[in-house]
Amino acid sequence: MNTATAKNNSGSFALIGVLAFAMVISVMNSTMFNVALPVLRQEFELSSSQVSWVVTAYIIVYAIGSVTYGKLADKFGLKNLITFGLICFAVGSLVGMFATGFGMIIAGRVFQSIGASVIPASSMLIPIRYVSTEQRGRALGITSAGMALGTAIGPIVAGFLLGFASWRFLFAISLLVLIALPFFRRYLKTEPSIPGKADLPGGVLLAATIALLLLSITGRSWGYAAATLAAFLLFVWRIRRANQPFVDPGIFRIGKYTMGLIIGCMVLTLNLCVPYLIPQLLSSVNGLNSLQTGMVMFPGAVVAALLGLVGGRIADAKGNIFLFAWAFALQLAGYIVLFSYIGMGSWPIALLLIVVNTGLTFAQITLANTVSRTLSGPQTGVGMGIYMMSSFIAGAVGTSVLGLVLDGRSGDGGTFGSIFGFFAIWIAAAAVLYFVTFGRKAATKVWA
The missing domain is CATH 1.20.5 (Single alpha-helices involved in coiled-coils or other helix-helix interfaces)
Incomplete structure (x- = not known):
C-alpha cells in the first residue's frame, strides 16, 4: 500500500468514526424518549395516546427523511445536507429543552427528526462513496457498532437523567451531535449540485x-x-x-436489489421486534423492574457493538455469505433456546441476548454491504434510502403486530415462547432467500 493510498484510507475511516459518533447520538435520541413517556404523561396530564406522539411523530418524519435525504444527496451533495440536518437537529433540541407546553415538545421532536434522519441515510452513502469495496464491510461494521452502542446506553442515560434531573436534559444530550459538524465539514468533499427539478x-x-x-x-x-x-x-x-x-421505478427492475430489499425487510424487522419484546418478557415473566431490565439488556448490546467491528472485517476477508451464515446461526440458536426454555432466569437471557444481538448486528452489516453492491451511479442514494426506509417501516409493522398478539396475554409465557419459535422460522426463511439469491456472488472472497 503506497503513502497516498494509506493517507486516503486514514481520512476515510476518520470520517467513518465521526459518522459512528453521530449515529450513537441519533439512536440515543430515539430510545431515550421511550423511557420518558410516563414522566411526560404525568407532568402534562395526558392520555397514553396523546403522549405517544412524542415517539410517533419522530418515527413518521424519520422514515420519510431517510429516503428523502437519500434522493437529495444525488442532487445537492452530502456535505450540505449533513450540515443542514445537524443544525436542524440542534434547533429541535433547543425547542424541546425550553418547551413551555406539550405542543412545543412535539415541535421540537419533529425538528429533531427532520435533522436526525440525515444520519441513517448518510450511514449507507458515506461507506459507499468514501471507502473502497474491499474495506466496506469494516466501515459498515463501525457504523453498526455505533447503532448498537446508542441502543445500549440510551435507556440507561435516560433513566439516570430522569432519576436525578429533568426530561429537558434528554434534549440537551442531543446537542452533542454538533461536535460532529466541523469534522463532517472537514472530511466530506464539496460536490457540485446536479441541475434538474425535484x-x-x-x-x-x-x-x-x-x-x-x-x-x-x-x-x-x-x-x-x-x-x-x-x-x-x-x-x-x-x-x-x-x-x-422522485423514485425511478426502473430501480425495482434490478432483480437482486429488489430481492435484497425484501430480505432486508424480513431480517431487519427483528432489529426492532427483539428490543420491543425482551423488556415485556422480563417484566411479565421474570418480574423485573425497568432498571433491572436495562441491566439485563445492556451486556448484549455492548458486546454486539464491539463484535460489529470484527464482523465488518470478516465480511471483507471471508465474504458476505460467510458473515450472513454466522448471523443466521447465532439468531436461530438464540430463538430456539428462548422458545424451548421460556421460563429461564434473567441472566441466562442476558447471555442469550449477546448471541442474538451479535447475529442481528452481523445481519445488518451483511445486508447493507450486499444491497449496496447491486446499485451504481445516481441509483445509489435513493436506492439505499428506500432500503433504510423499508426496513424501518417493516420493523414498525412488526412491533405493532406483536402488540396485538400480546394484548391481554402479556403475562403468558407460552405466548412469548410461540413468538420466539416464529422468529426462528422467520429467520430461516430469510436465510434461504438470501443464499438462493446471493449465494454464488456473495461467496466470492474479497481480500484487502
Missing part, C-alpha cells in the same frame, strides 16, 4: 403514504389503511409519468 409532488405522495401507513398501524385504523392505499396508488401513478420522478 419531483415535489412525488415526494409529497411518498411522505403521505408513509405517514398514513404508520398512523394506520399505531392507530389500528381501517380508514387510515384505505387512505394509505389511495396515496400509494397515486404515488405509483406519479412516478410512472414524471420526467424526473
Whole structure:
C-alpha cells in the first residue's frame, strides 16, 4: 500500500468514526424518549395516546427523511445536507429543552427528526462513496457498532437523567451531535449540485403514504389503511409519468436489489421486534423492574457493538455469505433456546441476548454491504434510502403486530415462547432467500 493510498484510507475511516459518533447520538435520541413517556404523561396530564406522539411523530418524519435525504444527496451533495440536518437537529433540541407546553415538545421532536434522519441515510452513502469495496464491510461494521452502542446506553442515560434531573436534559444530550459538524465539514468533499427539478409532488405522495401507513398501524385504523392505499396508488401513478420522478421505478427492475430489499425487510424487522419484546418478557415473566431490565439488556448490546467491528472485517476477508451464515446461526440458536426454555432466569437471557444481538448486528452489516453492491451511479442514494426506509417501516409493522398478539396475554409465557419459535422460522426463511439469491456472488472472497 503506497503513502497516498494509506493517507486516503486514514481520512476515510476518520470520517467513518465521526459518522459512528453521530449515529450513537441519533439512536440515543430515539430510545431515550421511550423511557420518558410516563414522566411526560404525568407532568402534562395526558392520555397514553396523546403522549405517544412524542415517539410517533419522530418515527413518521424519520422514515420519510431517510429516503428523502437519500434522493437529495444525488442532487445537492452530502456535505450540505449533513450540515443542514445537524443544525436542524440542534434547533429541535433547543425547542424541546425550553418547551413551555406539550405542543412545543412535539415541535421540537419533529425538528429533531427532520435533522436526525440525515444520519441513517448518510450511514449507507458515506461507506459507499468514501471507502473502497474491499474495506466496506469494516466501515459498515463501525457504523453498526455505533447503532448498537446508542441502543445500549440510551435507556440507561435516560433513566439516570430522569432519576436525578429533568426530561429537558434528554434534549440537551442531543446537542452533542454538533461536535460532529466541523469534522463532517472537514472530511466530506464539496460536490457540485446536479441541475434538474425535484419531483415535489412525488415526494409529497411518498411522505403521505408513509405517514398514513404508520398512523394506520399505531392507530389500528381501517380508514387510515384505505387512505394509505389511495396515496400509494397515486404515488405509483406519479412516478410512472414524471420526467424526473422522485423514485425511478426502473430501480425495482434490478432483480437482486429488489430481492435484497425484501430480505432486508424480513431480517431487519427483528432489529426492532427483539428490543420491543425482551423488556415485556422480563417484566411479565421474570418480574423485573425497568432498571433491572436495562441491566439485563445492556451486556448484549455492548458486546454486539464491539463484535460489529470484527464482523465488518470478516465480511471483507471471508465474504458476505460467510458473515450472513454466522448471523443466521447465532439468531436461530438464540430463538430456539428462548422458545424451548421460556421460563429461564434473567441472566441466562442476558447471555442469550449477546448471541442474538451479535447475529442481528452481523445481519445488518451483511445486508447493507450486499444491497449496496447491486446499485451504481445516481441509483445509489435513493436506492439505499428506500432500503433504510423499508426496513424501518417493516420493523414498525412488526412491533405493532406483536402488540396485538400480546394484548391481554402479556403475562403468558407460552405466548412469548410461540413468538420466539416464529422468529426462528422467520429467520430461516430469510436465510434461504438470501443464499438462493446471493449465494454464488456473495461467496466470492474479497481480500484487502
